[in-house]
Amino acid sequence: xxxxxxxxxxxxxxxxxxxxxxxxxxxxxxxxxxxxxxxxxxxxxxxxxxxxxxxxxxxxxxxxxxxxxxxxxxxxxxxxxxxxxxxxxxxxxxxxxxxxxxxxxxxxxxxxxxxxxxxxxxxxxxxxxxxxxxxxxxxxxxxxxxxxxxxxxxxxxxxxxxxxxxxxxxxxxxxxxxxxxxxxxxxxxxxxxxxxxxxxxxxxxxxxxxxxxxxxxxxxxxxxxxxxxxxxxxxxxxxxxxxxxxxxxxxxxxxxxxxxxxxxxxxxxxxxxxxxxxxxxxxxxxxxxxxxxxxxxxxxxxxxxxxxxxxxxxxxxxxxxxxxxxxxxxxxxxxxxxxxxxxxxxxxxxxxxxxxxx
Amino acid sequence: xxxxxxxxxxxxxxxxxxxxxxxxxxxxxxxxxxxxxxxxxxxxxxxxxxxxxxxxxxxxxxxxxxxxxxxxxxxxxxxxxxxxxxxxxxxxxxxxxxxxxxxxxxxxxxxxxxxxxxxxxxxxxxxxxxxxxxxxxxxxxxxxxxxxxxxxxxxxxxxxxxxxxxxxxxxxxxxxxxxxxxxxxxxxxxxxxxxxxxxxxxxxxxxxxxxxxxxxxxxxxxxxxxxxxxxxxxxxxxxxxxxxxxxxxxxxxxxxxxxxxxxxxxxxxxxxxxxxxxxxxxxxxxxxxxxxxxxxxxxxxxxxxxxxxxxxxxxxxxxxxxxxxxxxxxxxxxxxxxxxxxxxxxxxxxxxxxxxxxxxxxxxxxxxxxxxxxxxxxxxxxxxxxxxxxxxxxxxxxxxxxxxxx
Numbered sequence: 001x002x003x004x005x006x007x008x009x010x011x012x013x014x015x016x017x018x019x020x021x022x023x024x025x026x027x028x029x030x031x032x033x034x035x036x037x038x039x040x041x042x043x044x045x046x047x048x049x050x051x052x053x054x055x056x057x058x059x060x061x062x063x064x065x066x067x068x069x070x071x072x073x074x075x076x077x078x079x080x081x082x083x084x085x086x087x088x089x090x091x092x093x094x095x096x097x098x099x100x101x102x103x104x105x106x107x108x109x110x111x112x113x114x115x116x117x118x119x120x121x122x123x124x125x126x127x128x129x130x131x132x133x134x135x136x137x138x139x140x141x142x143x144x145x146x147x148x149x150x151x152x153x154x155x156x157x158x159x160x161x162x163x164x165x166x167x168x169x170x171x172x173x174x175x176x177x178x179x180x181x182x183x184x185x186x187x188x189x190x191x192x193x194x195x196x197x198x199x200x201x202x203x204x205x206x207x208x209x210x211x212x213x214x215x216x217x218x219x220x221x222x223x224x225x226x227x228x229x230x231x232x233x234x235x236x237x238x239x240x241x242x243x244x245x246x247x248x249x250x251x252x253x254x255x256x257x258x259x260x261x262x263x264x265x266x267x268x269x270x271x272x273x274x275x276x277x278x279x280x281x282x283x284x285x286x287x288x289x290x291x292x293x294x295x296x297x298x299x300x301x302x303x304x305x306x307x308x309x310x311x312x313x314x315x316x317x318x319x320x321x322x323x324x325x326x327x328x329x330x331x332x333x334x335x336x337x338x339x340x341x342x343x344x345x346x347x348x349x350x351x352x353x354x355x356x357x358x
Numbered sequence: 359x360x361x362x363x364x365x366x367x368x369x370x371x372x373x374x375x376x377x378x379x380x381x382x383x384x385x386x387x388x389x390x391x392x393x394x395x396x397x398x399x400x401x402x403x404x405x406x407x408x409x410x411x412x413x414x415x416x417x418x419x420x421x422x423x424x425x426x427x428x429x430x431x432x433x434x435x436x437x438x439x440x441x442x443x444x445x446x447x448x449x450x451x452x453x454x455x456x457x458x459x460x461x462x463x464x465x466x467x468x469x470x471x472x473x474x475x476x477x478x479x480x481x482x483x484x485x486x487x488x489x490x491x492x493x494x495x496x497x498x499x500x501x502x503x504x505x506x507x508x509x510x511x512x513x514x515x516x517x518x519x520x521x522x523x524x525x526x527x528x529x530x531x532x533x534x535x536x537x538x539x540x541x542x543x544x545x546x547x548x549x550x551x552x553x554x555x556x557x558x559x560x561x562x563x564x565x566x567x568x569x570x571x572x573x574x575x576x577x578x579x580x581x582x583x584x585x586x587x588x589x590x591x592x593x594x595x596x597x598x599x600x601x602x603x604x605x606x607x608x609x610x611x612x613x614x615x616x617x618x619x620x621x622x623x624x625x626x627x628x629x630x631x632x633x634x635x636x637x638x639x640x641x642x643x644x645x646x647x648x649x650x651x652x653x654x655x656x657x658x659x660x661x662x663x664x665x666x667x668x669x670x671x672x673x674x675x676x677x678x679x680x681x682x683x684x685x686x687x688x689x690x691x692x693x694x695x696x697x698x699x700x701x702x703x704x705x706x707x708x709x710x711x712x713x714x715x716x717x718x719x720x721x722x723x724x725x726x727x728x729x730x731x732x733x734x735x736x737x738x739x740x741x742x743x744x745x746x747x748x749x750x751x752x753x754x755x756x757x758x759x760x761x762x763x764x
Contacts, residue, residue, distance in 0.1 A: 103486070103493045173410070181717065192718035212717065221564060227501035228486045229493045245493075247486055248409075248479015251501050253419045257564035259716040263419060263479065266410035289408040290479025347563045 087125055094122045104242040104281065105232050109137070115244075116281055123286075131277040133285055136303045138236035144297050144352065145237070145324040147334045148211060151358040152318035155180050155202035155209035162313030166298060167284040168276050170268030177262065177295040178213045178310060211319075212343070213310075214239065214260030214295035215351030222252035222261065231292070237324075237352055238299055240282040241292055248290040257344050258351070261294045297321065324352070364761055368527055371759055372750040379749070382599070390742045397735010400728045401476060409479060412729040417721035418712040422729050423477035425704035426736070429584070430466045430473070431508070431555045432577060432703060436585015437463035437515065438548035439615050445534075445541035451607050457751045458596065459589050460519045465744035467512040472736045500558045507551045514544040523754050528761045552577050565711045566641035567648075576626045577703070582619035584699035586612050587692035592744075594689050602752040606685075613688055617676040620695060624673050627666075647720070648710040655713075657722045662706050668698035 101115055112135040120133050160178045169175045181194040185206045203209070216239050223231050223239060230245040231252055253261045267289040279285040280300035287293050298308035302321070306312075311319040322331035334340065338356035345351075404411050414421045440459035443449035475481050486492040487505060496502040518540045525532040556574035563569055590612050593604050634645035648658050672695035675681045682688055714720045725733075753759035 099482075106493065175416075179717070192714070194718070196717065196719065221562065224495075224498045225501065225562070227495050227499045227505065229495045230486070245483070245486055246480065247483050249474075249477065249501065250419045250479070251499070251558075253416070254559075254711070255562050255564055257716050259719075262416055264408070265412075265414070265416075266408040288480075292479075349563075 133279045142236040143324040147320040149318040152316045153209040158313045159310035162309040166309035215353035218350035221255040225255040246291040393738035400731030418723035425708040427473040429704045432581030434466035435548040435552040461747040463515045465740040469740040567644035579623040620673040644710040665701035668694040
């Protein structure tokens, strides 16, 4: 992204002043990527803040609302059930506070920690098991990017199963963030004739494979259309969702040109033994029915300095992940030395997901 | 204090009116109540199991609900075709019909809101949208705009008729200085609700079928055909079953509006078809799916061709003065035009936007019984609301309902 105040894609008509830095998605040469050495500037206030500028008021309002409702709930549960144990009371208290909490995007670090603690405690009360949940924010000087080597992918789909296990996706509906497209040799990138739902031995004769998932666009259409700002772009480039704030209107799904978003049409279910207990609030924590979810580049892993599960699981090494602002990273080497391209670049979405061939 | 007393009496009187009536009226209301209850049962199933009980999937993520919502926004906007001549251009021929038109707008808007709520994955957290306590993504999200314009229009269409009826109820004349500014705003507002709803789809670069500059204007043209067509049918029913006499002249003038709008709509359809099929590109695939089917997937074909035939037939019939001025023919024509546009601006517009998917996947959509049940239930709710509003309004307007006249 050339500048952080850029809200939408603008056509280069050739009569603008030369911008001091080009997009990180230039994919052209190393010189074009100089901008990445600069630290990310503070995010400009968005339209909402500019128009209403009530961030603090809202927060206080929330606190008051939450507190009064919690007291009300406490009173109700105490008066209604004399024999109810402390745990039941605590559970209903947590439920009330969770129902009326604010948008994660606008929370202070303290509030973020508060909701994470509540969710961990609630899980403990419900199942008796402990989970760890992080609310780690984006680190400075980090912008995550991804590259995919089409020559190497053989269509084994280990990435898909690793992703499902890592991210606690609903097993019943077989929700998958990654789609592997099987394409015919000699047809080029012809998605129309590709098959993204194959059940046969791979690599199949006369075919090649490529994977798609959320591309974490720098100018994501899904973020603009959300009526309640339940999805946004984090400072390290991840496009994330607050599952508890999402109202389930699916406008983002219609706006995504890359089929990157998934919806929980029914209550997601993961067998207790298969639950990945290493979680992040914005990542693989348990979802509920009627909310959106999507690939987060495994935020619980990537922010802890690890590769996403798909990268780790790939047996062919076709997946490369790293920090675009680190000049020594593999991803930077790929972008600078390979003939990289991105899908549907004409839409101005600036995906941070590049394809290349050996 | 006096006003409160009048209001109390009005509420009491209108309750009396809506609970008493002929046998036919009671059967009609009982029927609507029954359908609404069935719809509510279907919705409770959906609440219990999630939206998986509908035919929608990750591939086609909007279906019958959003289709009906889109169409009904147009019906609501059509009230402007009565409001503008009556209040702004001072055309007295429309004066009697205007309250009925506004009643239809209110009912249509309530249905719109009901369809949006039915489509939500989390109706319990809808308060996230309320400005002040929620977070409203304004002005970025067109859905946020839509919430504002729809509720604003609903407010205008409730307050203006209410003011007029409230004055008439007391046997006074409504002051033009009070309601004309509101009526003027509502004229622009009506255009806005439909344009904003069109922009909701038009602004998505991901869906070439919608990302089309003609979408907004075509929404308006079809709305000004389908909406007044419905108003004509409703006026015809009211004329036959109540003492509220609407002049032939009013219906003829409205028929003229429908005719012009239907003609413009047809011209725009030809323009759209030309663009999609003269030099087809990758982006024309959705249009191919809609009109001819893609790779053997032809679910929408019977619907869209029915719609186009009815549309052309109705427009041709309306164009001939002789046919248009024959009321029996006119009512039939209005009915088929309404159905044609309901198909075209409903699932004929929404579903093909998702087919083929972003990567060419062709997965079709068929609504489930639950979905259809909820949809019919919401339509019944609209009819119920309209019947109540119209019955009270007619009683006041014909003078049989007056304050302290009992």
